[in-house]
Amino acid sequence: MIIAISITLFFIILRFSVTLFNFISNPKLHRVGKQYTDRVSILIPARNEAGNILTLLQSIHEQEYENYEVIVLDDESADDTYAVCSAFAAKHSRFKVIKGSKLPDGWIGKNYACHQLAQQADGKYLLFLDADEEVKQGLINSAVHRMHLHQLGLLSLFTNQLMKTPGEWAVVPLMHFILLNLLPLRLIYLVKNASVAAASGQFMMFDAAVYHKNQWHKAVRSKVVEDVEIMRLVKAEAYNGEALLANGMISCRMYRSHNEAIAGFSKNFLAAFNYSIIGFLVYIVIIIGGPMIVIMTLNLPLLFFMFGLIILTRVMISLLSDQSPVKNIILHPLQMLNMLIIAVTSIQRYLTKTTVWKGRKI
Structure with missing residues (x-):
């Protein structure tokens, strides 16, 4: 006893x-006044997200960063995801929608969707977002600043979680609870050893040149927790990686019950x-x-x-x-x-x- x-x-x-x-x-992404103009490719894998994705697309359209493109990949959805996104893209020239290829053996669906998206992108930075999120003013510019500041191969953000039902409050806060009392987030950048790693697939911004060279999603094609595995690989290859809290600049309602x-x-x-x-x-x-x-x-x-x-x-x-x-x-x-x-x-x-x-x- x-x-x-x-x-x-x-x-x-x-x-x-x-x-x-x-x-x-206080490991948060902070807003910056300096304005950047690097091209950012915003890449969104979407599978059966017809009811969620318009909120994200509209919020991207309304944010202030100017040099960006948005590519949505419809990952064999059984609902109207492709039609909804196509209708939005028809009215907004920076947005386009593509159909994903059939999932090959040995791949997790999201990893293959992200791999396909990267092949279509032409930005200096590749930003992968989930379809059920909403971005706020300052997010992209502040993230690009962080990429420049620390010469990052990967920046990942843990998004603010929206919870509207008692059932969500009873489960979803566990994510931040486990993360923030097990791992000092600042050490992800400060400690170069690959064993000190964490990331969230809800926001992953890559240096495009580094990504294309290493094909990160292909390297973790069969991994369920691909975000953490990619952060480990980034650090193992001697690139800088960092994970921070989103500081209210991007939110997500992960689950609805x-x-x-x-x-x-x-x-x-x-x-x-x-x-x-x-x-x-x-x-x-x-x-x-x-x-x-x-x-x-x-x-x-x-x-x-x-x-x-x-x-x-x-x-x-x-x-x-x-x-x-x-x-x-x-x-x-x-x-x-x-x-x-x-x-x-x-x-x-x-x-x-x-x-x-x-x-x-x-």
């Missing part, structure tokens, strides 16, 4: 320290642990089981200490990610329960090979 409590408190203090480092270092969020997170969680079921279970036991053991001691000073660190951690992460601290503190137990559900679901689907996303078996 004493050993279990000691391990639990050690990891709570460690995660609090990582969160505090992130909070103090509790069940959809559980399914989506289950697809990625085990892959993020390199499919090590043991490693994944150890993490879950420490983060969920450990605090339960401390609670069973009924030791009030110990409980105040533990809950105090957890609450402070949730407040800092919520502020960094522009989320409600009050909601995340109140929903913390429910979010931890959902993390356990995601873990069980992820392992079950991996072992039975039944992971499916957007109609395709992964």
